[in-house]
Amino acid sequence: MPRPRFEKAEPTLREAVLGAAAREFAAHGYEGASINRILESAGLSKGAFYYYFDDKADLALTVLQHATEELMEAFTADALPEDAASFWSTMKALQRRALDTLRRSPRQTELVSKLGQALFLRPELAARAAPFMADTRQRISGLWKRGQELGAVRSDLPVELLLSVMQGIKEALARVLLPREHSPSLEELERMAAIQWDFFRRVADPTGPREPPITGGEE
Amino acid sequence: MPRPRFEKAEPTLREAVLGAAAREFAAHGYEGASINRILESAGLSKGAFYYYFDDKADLALTVLQHATEELMEAFTADALPEDAASFWSTMKALQRRALDTLRRSPRQTELVSKLGQALFLRPELAARAAPFMADTRQRISGLWKRGQELGAVRSDLPVELLLSVMQGIKEALARVLLPREHSPSLEELERMAAIQWDFFRRVADPTGPREPPITGGEE
DNA sequence: TTGTATTCAGACCAACTGGTCTGTACTCTG
DNA sequence: CAGAGTACAGACCAGTTGGTCTGAATACAA
Numbered sequence: 457m458p459r460p461r462f463e464k465a466e467p468t469l470r471e472a473v474l475g476a477a478a479r480e481f482a483a484h485g486y487e488g489a490s491i492n493r494i495l496e497s498a499g500l501s502k503g504a505f506y507y508y509f510d511d512k513a514d515l516a517l518t519v520l521q522h523a524t525e526e527l528m529e530a531f532t533a534d535a536l537p538e539d540a541a542s543f544w545s546t547m548k549a550l551q552r553r554a555l556d557t558l559r560r561s562p563r564q565t566e567l568v569s570k571l572g573q574a575l576f577l578r579p580e581l582a583a584r585a586a587p588f589m590a591d592t593r594q595r596i597s598g599l600w601k602r603g604q605e606l607g608a609v610r611s612d613l614p615v616e617l618l619l620s621v622m623q624g625i626k627e628a629l630a631r632v633l634l635p636r637e638h639s640p641s642l643e644e645l646e647r648m649a650a651i652q653w654d655f656f657r658r659v660a661d662p663t664g665p666r667e668p669p670i671t672g673g674e675e
Numbered sequence: 676m677p678r679p680r681f682e683k684a685e686p687t688l689r690e691a692v693l694g695a696a697a698r699e700f701a702a703h704g705y706e707g708a709s710i711n712r713i714l715e716s717a718g719l720s721k722g723a724f725y726y727y728f729d730d731k732a733d734l735a736l737t738v739l740q741h742a743t744e745e746l747m748e749a750f751t752a753d754a755l756p757e758d759a760a761s762f763w764s765t766m767k768a769l770q771r772r773a774l775d776t777l778r779r780s781p782r783q784t785e786l787v788s789k790l791g792q793a794l795f796l797r798p799e800l801a802a803r804a805a806p807f808m809a810d811t812r813q814r815i816s817g818l819w820k821r822g823q824e825l826g827a828v829r830s831d832l833p834v835e836l837l838l839s840v841m842q843g844i845k846e847a848l849a850r851v852l853l854p855r856e857h858s859p860s861l862e863e864l865e866r867m868a869a870i871q872w873d874f875f876r877r878v879a880d881p882t883g884p885r886e887p888p889i890t891g892g893e894e
Numbered sequence: 895t896t897g898t899a900t901t902c903a904g905a906c907c908a909a910c911t912g913g914t915c916t917g918t919a920c921t922c923t924g
Numbered sequence: 925c926a927g928a929g930t931a932c933a934g935a936c937c938a939g940t941t942g943g944t945c946t947g948a949a950t951a952c953a954a
Contacts, residue, residue: 501933504933
C-alpha cells in the first residue's frame with residue numbers, strides 16, 4: 457500500500473524512515489507510536505512524510521510489508537516435501553535460512569509479529585494488509601498441511617491453531633532469550649533456534665505426550 | 676499502589692472504574708488507552724479520578740493487581756506435591772480452578788498478560804508493579820521447580836523460560852479459540868483448557884520428542 | 895452554628911497528536 | 925526562458941492527551 461514514490465526514493469532515506477519507524481512501532485506499539493518522533497529520528501519533514509505516505513497506517517503497513525518480505529525470502533521456491541522424513545528436514549532447512557535473515561536483522565521477527573497482531577485487530581487495517589499478507593500465510597500453512605498429510609504433524613488440531621501456538625512460542629522465546637539492548641550474538645541466536653526447534657517438534661508431534669488425543673472435551 | 680481511598684470507595688464505583696479501565700486497556704494497550712474515554716464510560720469526573728489515583732500508571736497497576744488477585748485465588752494454600760504423579764494431578768486441579776475463575780471473568784487472563792507485559796517493558800512501571808507481583812510469580816515458579824525436582828518436568832531449561840513459553844501458548848490459544856465479541860461458552864472454555872493441557876504436557880515433558888536434549892548449540 | 899475534612903465536578907492547561915496546506919527550491923521539458 | 929512537475933520544509937490546524945486547580949456540596953466534629 458505504500459506510495460510508489462517511496463519505493464523509488466533514495467535508499468538511504470528509505471532505510472532511515474523504515475528503520476526509525478520499525479524501532480518506534482516496536483517500542484510503543486501501533487497506537488503508541490508517534491509519527492513526529494519517527495520524523496525527528498529519521499530526519500524527515502512532515503511535508504516529505506505525507507508526500508510519501510497516505511497516513512500513519514500506510515507507514516505501518518509499509519514497515520510490516522518490508523519486514524515480512526525480508527523474512528519470507530527464506531520461503532521462496534521450495535517444493536512440497538514428499539514424505540514425513542523430508543518434511544522435517546525441509547523445515548529444518550527453512551529454519552536455518554530464517555535464522556540467517558534473522559541474524560542480519562535481529563528485531564525484525566518480533567516487530568512483524570507484534571505489529572502484525574496490532575494491525576489485524578483493527579478491521580480497516582486488516583483489510584489493507586490482507587493483499588500482501590495472504591500469500592505469505594498460505595505458503596506457510598500449505599507447508600504444514602502437507603506435513604499433516606504425510607503424518608509428520610498431528611492432525612487433531614487445525615494448522616492455523618498450530619501456527620498461532622508456534623508464533624506464541626517464538627515470541628516468548630524472543631522475549632526471554634534475546635538481549636534487550638545490544639543485538640544478539642550468533643551463539644544466542646543458535647541457542648534460541650535450537651530451543652525453538654525442540655518446542656516445535658514437541659508441539660507438532662503426531663504421537664504426542666502420554667495422554668489420549670484431544671477430541672473436544674476430555675474430563 | 677492504589678490510593679487507600681479507592682479501596683474503601685463504593686463497590687459499584689470501583690467496579691465501574693476497574694471494568695471500564697480493563698476494557699480500555701485490553702482494547703488499546705497501555706499507551707493507546709485514554710483516561711478520558713475511561714472516565715466517560717465509567718461516568719467519573721476528572722476530579723474524582725485524580726482524587727483516587729496518582730496517574731495513569733497507577734490506574735493500570737491497580738487494574739493489573741485486581742485482575743491478578745482474582746486469578747491467583749486459585750493458587751492459594753496448596754501444599755507442594757510429593758511425587759511426580761501428584762505433581763501433574765495438582766496442576767490439573769489448579770487448571771480446573773483457574774478455568775472456573777476464567778469462566779466468571781473471561782477476558783481477565785488476556786488482559787493480565789497483555790497489560791503485565793506492557794508494564795514490565797517500562798522500567799519505572801516494572802519497579803512499581805514488582806511488589807505485588809513478586810509473590811505471585813514465586814508461587815507459580817516454585818511449583819514448577821518442584822515439578823523439576825520430582826522429575827515430572829524437564830530440567831534442561833530454566834522454569835522461567837518454560838513459564839514464558841506456556842504464557843505464550845495461553846495467549847495464542849485465547850486469541851484463536853475465544854470468540855471476540857460475546858463471552859465464551861463453557862464448551863469453548865473447556866475445549867481450550869483441554870488443548871492447553873495437552874500443549875503444556877508436551878512442552879514440559881521430561882522425555883521430550885524423538886530428539887536429543889538441548890545442550891546449547893546442537894547442529 | 896461554625897470550622898474542618900472529605901468527595902467530588904469540571905474549567906483549564908501546556909504538550910502533543912495525526913494531518914493539511916502553502917511556499918519554495920530544484921529539475922526536467924519544450 | 926517559460927512552465928510544469930517533483931520533492932520537499934515547516935507553519936499551522938483542530939482535536940486529544942495526561943494532569944492541575946479552583947470551588948462547591950456534603951459530612952462530621954466541636
